[in-house]
Amino acid sequence: MDRTIRLVAGLLSWAIRLLPPQRQDWGAAVWAEAGxxxxxxxxxxxxxxxxxxVAREAEVIRRIVHTAAAVGAGAAxxxxxxxxxxxxxxxxxxxxxxIAVVALLAVLPWASRRFLGPVADNRAAxxxxxxxxxxMYALLGVIVGLSRFAGSRFDHMVAFDQANHDAEMRSGxxxxxIVILALIGGYALVILAVTSRRFAADPATLAAGxxxxxxxxxxxxxxxxxxNLLRPSPGWPSAAYLAVLILLPLGLVxxxxxxxxxxxxxxxxxxxxxxxxTLAGLCxxxxxxxxxxxxxxxxxxxxxxxxxxIWANPSPNVPHGxxxxxxxxxxxxxxxxxxxxIAGPLLGLLIGAFGGTSRRGRRLSxxxxxxxxxxxx
Amino acid sequence: xVRKTNPSVQTxxxxxVLGEVPVEWRHGxxxxxxxxxxxxxxxPILIRLADRGLLEARWEDEQPVGRPRRHLYRLTPEGxxxxxxxxxxxxxxxxxxxxxxLGVEGx
Numbered sequence: 369m370d371r372t373i374r375l376v377a378g379l380l381s382w383a384i385r386l387l388p389p390q391r392q393d394w395g396a397a398v399w400a401e402a403g404x405x406x407x408x409x410x411x412x413x414x415x416x417x418x419x420x421x422v423a424r425e426a427e428v429i430r431r432i433v434h435t436a437a438a439v440g441a442g443a444a445x446x447x448x449x450x451x452x453x454x455x456x457x458x459x460x461x462x463x464x465x466x467i468a469v470v471a472l473l474a475v476l477p478w479a480s481r482r483f484l485g486p487v488a489d490n491r492a493a494x495x496x497x498x499x500x501x502x503x504m505y506a507l508l509g510v511i512v513g514l515s516r517f518a519g520s521r522f523d524h525m526v527a528f529d530q531a532n533h534d535a536e537m538r539s540g541x542x543x544x545x546i547v548i549l550a551l552i553g554g555y556a557l558v559i560l561a562v563t564s565r566r567f568a569a570d571p572a573t574l575a576a577g578x579x580x581x582x583x584x585x586x587x588x589x590x591x592x593x594x595x596n597l598l599r600p601s602p603g604w605p606s607a608a609y610l611a612v613l614i615l616l617p618l619g620l621v622x623x624x625x626x627x628x629x630x631x632x633x634x635x636x637x638x639x640x641x642x643x644x645x646t647l648a649g650l651c652x653x654x655x656x657x658x659x660x661x662x663x664x665x666x667x668x669x670x671x672x673x674x675x676x677x678i679w680a681n682p683s684p685n686v687p688h689g690x691x692x693x694x695x696x697x698x699x700x701x702x703x704x705x706x707x708x709x710i711a712g713p714l715l716g717l718l719i720g721a722f723g724g725t726s727r728r729g730r731r732l733s734x735x736x737x738x739x740x741x742x743x744x745x
Numbered sequence: 746x747v748r749k750t751n752p753s754v755q756t757x758x759x760x761x762v763l764g765e766v767p768v769e770w771r772h773g774x775x776x777x778x779x780x781x782x783x784x785x786x787x788x789p790i791l792i793r794l795a796d797r798g799l800l801e802a803r804w805e806d807e808q809p810v811g812r813p814r815r816h817l818y819r820l821t822p823e824g825x826x827x828x829x830x831x832x833x834x835x836x837x838x839x840x841x842x843x844x845x846x847l848g849v850e851g852x
Contacts, residue, residue, distance in 0.1 A: 391792070393802070393804070393816060394788055394791070394792055394816070396816070397773055397788070397815070397816030398773065398784050398788055399813075400812075400813035400814065400815060400816065401772065401773050401774045401813075401815060401816075403812055403813070404774050404812065405774060413783060413784075414774075414777075414783075414784045415784075416785070417783045417784030417785030417786070417787075417788070418784055418785070418788075420785035421784070421785055421788045421789060424785075424789060425789070425792065
């Protein structure tokens with residue numbers, strides 16, 4: 369056996385490990401029969417076919433394409449974040465933070481696969497994972513856009529104690545980078561976990577939670593497209609507006625639990641119903657927070673002068689509507705939505721658990737009523 | 746979930762060869778020679794057939810001298826039925842050939 373054949377055979381022998389356990393026998397079968405193929409080129413073609421089999425069955429090509437797309441999108445975001453417009457001491461830290469987030473998003477699917485396994489074998493899990501990951505990149509794009517628009521507001525700031533001011537800017541940038549890294553990393557991990565084969569989430573729960581979360585976000589966005597409260601006529605229109613703005617999204621997130629629990633048969637335990645409701649609520653809260661933040665901040669960046677001004681200086685002698693003030697207003701309003709990214713999933717968890725268990729409770733009492741002496745379990 | 750699709754020409758050729766003597770175990774290179782398929786085409790077909798319960802696979806029991814053990818294949822009873830039906834549907838104009846390949850006489 370010549371050197372090339374030995375090399376390719378060795379490569380195939382190693383590559384077989386990439387296959388899922390139930391597929392490894394097939395790769396080994398190709399390797400085992402290579403010795404029987406007469407002729408150098410025919411044997412090489414046989415072994416190359418084995419490598420192709422591994423690439424196909426281990427989804428190597430798809431994973432390489434996904435990783436290349438992630439790295440490409442990440443590189444584009446880092447390039448956009450490397451704008452010359454910002455010249456303050458926080459800029460290097462902000463750029464380092466973006467690089468760290470991009471690297472984390474690219475590495476996490478590979479790193480988590482060992483613990484979580486591949487994506488669950490159903491359409492809902494694949495759709496939620498793809499949509500969720502695209503939303504993560506969109507969110508990072510929004511953060512970069514915000515940095516490009518408002519990041520320069522402290523440029524060339526002359527402070528009384530310049531050294532102290534610069535130190536504060538730097539430490540603020542470090543904290544900001546850590547928060548964004550933890551936030552986006554946490555979201556990515558939740559998306560990967562709930563859609564993984566190991567977690568084995570019910571497809572109906574994933575679909576109900578994510579779908580209702582997106583609808584709730586669209587309601588909030590339609591009623592507050594620029595982060596400002598609309599100003600309907602005083603009286604009942606105003607009261608109705610606020611009621612719809614608050615109650616409809618909460619109701620939709622609340623409905624995620626019962627909708628998911630609907631598919632639970634009578635034998636499901638209280639714990640199973642709670643788990644299902646909690647997961648549906650988590651999906652709804654996560655999807656809602658992500659979608660509303662992405663849509664609203666994007667619109668704010670497109671129409672910055674339409675965002676309500678937050679008075680930077682209350683003095684009537686100071687001109688308002690300056691670029692600095694607009695940048696401050698957009699940045700401060702966007703920060704509320706970034707805070708919503710932390711609150712959304714937590715609120716969804718609580719509301720979903722409540723919704724899931726309350727429906728389960730009603731069903732149990734209904735079964736108990738139907739069955740004389742029955743306890744509904 | 747198993748999707749129901751019409752088998753490809755390559756799949757039909759594999760089924761036809763395996764259906765010639767359904768009780769006999771065949772190995773990959775042997776099938777490749779008879780069907781003219783490359784390993785990168787043949788094995789995915791065998792995997793799909795096995796996933797659908799139409800093919801059974803096992804390793805040779807004894808360790809032969811001078812070569813590794815072979816992975817062996819044959820159609821399951823469902824596989825034999827499916828192969829007959831698929832070949833029948835695919836080669837109606839060439840009925841005699843399909844039947845001969847499957848070892849079916851007189852139908």
